[in-house]
Amino acid sequence: DIQMTQSPSTLSASVGDSVTITCRASQSISSWLAWYQQKPGKAPKLLIYKASSLESGVPSRFSGSGSGTEFTLTISSLQPDDFATYYCQQYNSYPLTFGGGTKVEIK
Amino acid sequence: QVQLVQSAAEVKKPGASVKVSCKASGYTFSTYGITWVRQAPGQGLEWMGWISAYNGDTNYAQKLQGRVTMTADTSTSTAYMELRSLRSDDTAVYYCARVYRIAARPVPGWFDPWGQGTLVTVSS
Numbered sequence: 001d002i003q004m005t006q007s008p009s010t011l012s013a014s015v016g017d018s019v020t021i022t023c024r025a026s027q028s029i030s031s032w033l034a035w036y037q038q039k040p041g042k043a044p045k046l047l048i049y050k051a052s053s054l055e056s057g058v059p060s061r062f063s064g065s066g067s068g069t070e071f072t073l074t075i076s077s078l079q080p081d082d083f084a085t086y087y088c089q090q091y092n093s094y095p096l097t098f099g100g101g102t103k104v105e106i107k
Numbered sequence: 108q109v110q111l112v113q114s115a116a117e118v119k120k121p122g123a124s125v126k127v128s129c130k131a132s133g134y135t136f137s138t139y140g141i142t143w144v145r146q147a148p149g150q151g152l153e154w155m156g157w158i159s160a161y162n163g164d165t166n167y168a169q170k171l172q173g174r175v176t177m178t179a180d181t182s183t184s185t186a187y188m189e190l191r192s193l194r195s196d197d198t199a200v201y202y203c204a205r206v207y208r209i210a211a212r213p214v215p216g217w218f219d220p221w222g223q224g225t226l227v228t229v230s231s
Contacts, residue, residue: 087152096154098153
Protein backbone atom coordinates (compact mmCIF):
# COMPACT_ATOMS: atom_id res chain seq x y z
CA ASP A 1 0.00 0.00 0.00
CA ILE A 2 1.12 3.56 -0.67
CA GLN A 3 1.48 5.53 2.55
CA MET A 4 0.63 9.23 2.43
CA THR A 5 2.29 11.38 5.09
CA GLN A 6 1.12 14.94 5.69
CA SER A 7 2.98 17.62 7.57
CA PRO A 8 2.46 19.40 9.77
CA SER A 9 -0.43 17.68 11.54
CA THR A 10 -1.52 21.03 12.99
CA LEU A 11 -0.77 24.50 11.72
CA SER A 12 -1.56 27.76 13.55
CA ALA A 13 -1.88 30.81 11.35
CA SER A 14 -3.55 34.21 11.11
CA VAL A 15 -5.95 35.65 8.56
CA GLY A 16 -3.91 36.89 5.61
CA ASP A 17 -1.02 34.47 6.13
CA SER A 18 0.28 32.26 3.35
CA VAL A 19 0.37 28.62 4.45
CA THR A 20 1.79 25.47 2.88
CA ILE A 21 0.87 21.87 3.65
CA THR A 22 3.12 19.03 2.48
CA CYS A 23 2.06 15.52 1.46
CA ARG A 24 4.66 12.82 0.81
CA ALA A 25 3.96 9.49 -0.86
CA SER A 26 5.90 6.34 0.04
CA GLN A 27 6.45 5.70 -3.68
CA SER A 28 5.92 7.66 -6.87
CA ILE A 29 2.31 8.45 -7.71
CA SER A 30 3.05 10.65 -10.74
CA SER A 31 0.45 13.46 -10.46
CA TRP A 32 -2.40 11.29 -9.28
CA LEU A 33 -3.17 13.31 -6.17
CA ALA A 34 -6.20 15.18 -4.85
CA TRP A 35 -6.67 17.61 -1.96
CA TYR A 36 -9.82 17.96 0.14
CA GLN A 37 -11.03 20.41 2.78
CA GLN A 38 -13.18 19.22 5.66
CA LYS A 39 -14.94 21.35 8.25
CA PRO A 40 -16.25 19.92 11.54
CA GLY A 41 -19.40 17.87 11.07
CA LYS A 42 -19.30 18.24 7.28
CA ALA A 43 -18.31 16.07 4.36
CA PRO A 44 -14.97 16.68 2.65
CA LYS A 45 -14.91 19.03 -0.32
CA LEU A 46 -12.66 18.61 -3.35
CA LEU A 47 -10.17 21.46 -3.84
CA ILE A 48 -7.49 20.16 -6.22
CA TYR A 49 -7.16 17.13 -8.48
CA LYS A 50 -4.29 15.81 -10.58
CA ALA A 51 -1.92 17.55 -8.16
CA SER A 52 -2.44 21.08 -9.49
CA SER A 53 -5.83 21.37 -11.21
CA LEU A 54 -8.18 23.67 -9.32
CA GLU A 55 -11.72 22.36 -8.98
CA SER A 56 -14.35 24.67 -10.45
CA GLY A 57 -15.65 27.17 -7.91
CA VAL A 58 -12.67 26.85 -5.56
CA PRO A 59 -11.02 30.23 -4.83
CA SER A 60 -7.78 30.90 -6.66
CA ARG A 61 -5.91 31.44 -3.37
CA PHE A 62 -5.71 27.63 -3.24
CA SER A 63 -3.00 26.04 -5.35
CA GLY A 64 -1.37 22.63 -5.58
CA SER A 65 1.99 21.54 -6.91
CA GLY A 66 4.34 18.59 -7.05
CA SER A 67 4.77 15.24 -8.72
CA GLY A 68 6.33 11.90 -7.92
CA THR A 69 6.48 11.66 -4.15
CA GLU A 70 6.27 15.23 -2.86
CA PHE A 71 3.29 17.54 -3.09
CA THR A 72 2.17 20.82 -1.58
CA LEU A 73 -1.09 22.66 -1.03
CA THR A 74 -0.70 26.40 -0.61
CA ILE A 75 -3.30 28.88 0.59
CA SER A 76 -1.95 32.27 -0.47
CA SER A 77 -3.92 34.55 1.87
CA LEU A 78 -5.75 32.67 4.59
CA GLN A 79 -9.39 33.65 5.01
CA PRO A 80 -11.66 32.95 8.01
CA ASP A 81 -13.52 30.31 5.97
CA ASP A 82 -10.27 28.38 5.39
CA PHE A 83 -9.81 27.19 8.97
CA ALA A 84 -10.45 23.49 8.52
CA THR A 85 -8.71 20.14 8.13
CA TYR A 86 -7.05 19.29 4.82
CA TYR A 87 -6.42 15.81 3.41
CA CYS A 88 -4.40 14.58 0.46
CA GLN A 89 -5.42 11.39 -1.37
CA GLN A 90 -3.54 9.30 -3.91
CA TYR A 91 -5.30 7.54 -6.77
CA ASN A 92 -2.25 6.04 -8.45
CA SER A 93 -2.96 2.50 -7.33
CA TYR A 94 -5.16 0.35 -5.11
CA PRO A 95 -5.90 0.73 -2.30
CA LEU A 96 -6.64 4.43 -2.60
CA THR A 97 -5.18 6.10 0.47
CA PHE A 98 -5.46 9.38 2.33
CA GLY A 99 -2.97 11.36 4.32
CA GLY A 100 -3.59 11.74 8.03
CA GLY A 101 -4.82 15.30 7.71
CA THR A 102 -3.58 18.79 8.57
CA LYS A 103 -5.68 20.94 10.85
CA VAL A 104 -5.34 24.67 10.14
CA GLU A 105 -6.14 26.61 13.31
CA ILE A 106 -6.48 30.26 14.12
CA LYS A 107 -3.38 31.63 15.83
CA GLN B 108 -26.99 20.36 -9.38
CA VAL B 109 -25.14 17.15 -8.67
CA GLN B 110 -26.18 15.80 -5.29
CA LEU B 111 -25.77 12.63 -3.25
CA VAL B 112 -28.25 12.07 -0.43
CA GLN B 113 -27.56 9.32 2.10
CA SER B 114 -29.84 7.37 4.40
CA ALA B 115 -30.35 8.21 8.06
CA ALA B 116 -28.19 7.28 11.03
CA GLU B 117 -28.23 3.69 12.29
CA VAL B 118 -27.55 2.01 15.63
CA LYS B 119 -26.58 -1.65 15.43
CA LYS B 120 -25.49 -4.36 17.82
CA PRO B 121 -22.17 -6.16 17.38
CA GLY B 122 -22.48 -8.96 14.84
CA ALA B 123 -25.34 -7.31 12.95
CA SER B 124 -25.30 -5.87 9.42
CA VAL B 125 -25.99 -2.38 8.13
CA LYS B 126 -26.94 -1.20 4.65
CA VAL B 127 -26.43 2.46 3.80
CA SER B 128 -27.95 4.02 0.70
CA CYS B 129 -26.74 6.91 -1.45
CA LYS B 130 -29.20 8.42 -3.95
CA ALA B 131 -27.67 10.41 -6.78
CA SER B 132 -29.28 13.20 -8.78
CA GLY B 133 -28.25 15.83 -11.29
CA TYR B 134 -26.10 13.63 -13.53
CA THR B 135 -26.19 10.40 -15.52
CA PHE B 136 -25.64 7.85 -12.78
CA SER B 137 -24.23 5.09 -14.99
CA THR B 138 -21.38 7.20 -16.38
CA TYR B 139 -19.54 7.51 -13.06
CA GLY B 140 -18.66 5.36 -10.10
CA ILE B 141 -19.50 5.63 -6.43
CA THR B 142 -16.93 5.27 -3.71
CA TRP B 143 -17.38 4.80 0.04
CA VAL B 144 -15.16 6.39 2.67
CA ARG B 145 -15.55 6.17 6.43
CA GLN B 146 -14.35 8.33 9.29
CA ALA B 147 -14.20 7.06 12.86
CA PRO B 148 -14.84 9.65 15.59
CA GLY B 149 -11.98 12.15 15.70
CA GLN B 150 -10.01 10.22 13.08
CA GLY B 151 -9.01 10.61 9.45
CA LEU B 152 -10.54 9.30 6.24
CA GLU B 153 -10.44 5.61 5.31
CA TRP B 154 -11.23 4.42 1.77
CA MET B 155 -13.51 1.38 1.76
CA GLY B 156 -13.92 0.65 -1.94
CA TRP B 157 -15.83 1.66 -5.03
CA ILE B 158 -18.30 0.42 -7.60
CA SER B 159 -18.64 1.29 -11.25
CA ALA B 160 -22.26 2.23 -11.88
CA TYR B 161 -21.62 1.44 -15.54
CA ASN B 162 -20.87 -2.27 -15.24
CA GLY B 163 -21.00 -3.08 -11.51
CA ASP B 164 -17.27 -3.76 -11.19
CA THR B 165 -16.04 -3.34 -7.64
CA ASN B 166 -12.79 -3.02 -5.75
CA TYR B 167 -12.73 -3.25 -1.96
CA ALA B 168 -10.12 -2.38 0.64
CA GLN B 169 -8.45 -5.61 1.68
CA LYS B 170 -9.20 -5.16 5.38
CA LEU B 171 -12.94 -5.19 4.60
CA GLN B 172 -12.91 -8.03 2.05
CA GLY B 173 -15.56 -10.58 2.93
CA ARG B 174 -17.55 -8.17 5.11
CA VAL B 175 -18.50 -5.43 2.63
CA THR B 176 -20.65 -5.45 -0.49
CA MET B 177 -21.26 -2.43 -2.70
CA THR B 178 -24.08 -2.40 -5.24
CA ALA B 179 -25.60 0.11 -7.63
CA ASP B 180 -29.18 0.26 -8.92
CA THR B 181 -29.21 2.24 -12.15
CA SER B 182 -33.02 2.24 -12.27
CA THR B 183 -33.16 4.40 -9.14
CA SER B 184 -29.69 6.01 -9.34
CA THR B 185 -28.94 4.64 -5.90
CA ALA B 186 -25.81 3.02 -4.55
CA TYR B 187 -25.69 0.81 -1.49
CA MET B 188 -22.99 -0.26 0.92
CA GLU B 189 -23.62 -3.26 3.19
CA LEU B 190 -21.24 -4.06 6.03
CA ARG B 191 -21.68 -7.32 7.92
CA SER B 192 -20.42 -8.76 11.21
CA LEU B 193 -20.25 -5.28 12.71
CA ARG B 194 -17.76 -4.56 15.49
CA SER B 195 -17.41 -1.58 17.78
CA ASP B 196 -14.52 -0.25 15.68
CA ASP B 197 -16.90 0.02 12.70
CA THR B 198 -18.53 2.96 14.48
CA ALA B 199 -17.99 5.83 12.07
CA VAL B 200 -19.54 8.31 9.69
CA TYR B 201 -19.86 6.63 6.30
CA TYR B 202 -19.66 8.82 3.21
CA CYS B 203 -20.44 8.07 -0.41
CA ALA B 204 -18.93 10.18 -3.17
CA ARG B 205 -19.07 10.26 -6.94
CA VAL B 206 -15.81 9.07 -8.38
CA TYR B 207 -14.29 10.25 -11.65
CA ARG B 208 -12.94 7.72 -14.07
CA ILE B 209 -9.79 8.55 -16.00
CA ALA B 210 -9.56 7.20 -19.55
CA ALA B 211 -7.32 4.14 -19.93
CA ARG B 212 -6.65 3.86 -16.19
CA PRO B 213 -7.91 0.92 -14.15
CA VAL B 214 -7.88 2.93 -10.93
CA PRO B 215 -10.62 5.50 -10.31
CA GLY B 216 -9.80 9.14 -9.74
CA TRP B 217 -10.89 11.87 -7.40
CA PHE B 218 -14.09 12.12 -5.37
CA ASP B 219 -16.63 14.86 -5.99
CA PRO B 220 -19.18 15.59 -4.68
CA TRP B 221 -19.70 13.78 -1.39
CA GLY B 222 -22.87 12.77 0.38
CA GLN B 223 -23.72 14.31 3.73
CA GLY B 224 -22.59 11.22 5.65
CA THR B 225 -24.38 8.53 7.65
CA LEU B 226 -23.43 7.85 11.25
CA VAL B 227 -23.35 4.14 12.06
CA THR B 228 -23.00 3.36 15.75
CA VAL B 229 -22.17 -0.18 16.82
CA SER B 230 -22.92 -0.75 20.48
CA SER B 231 -24.32 -3.49 22.67
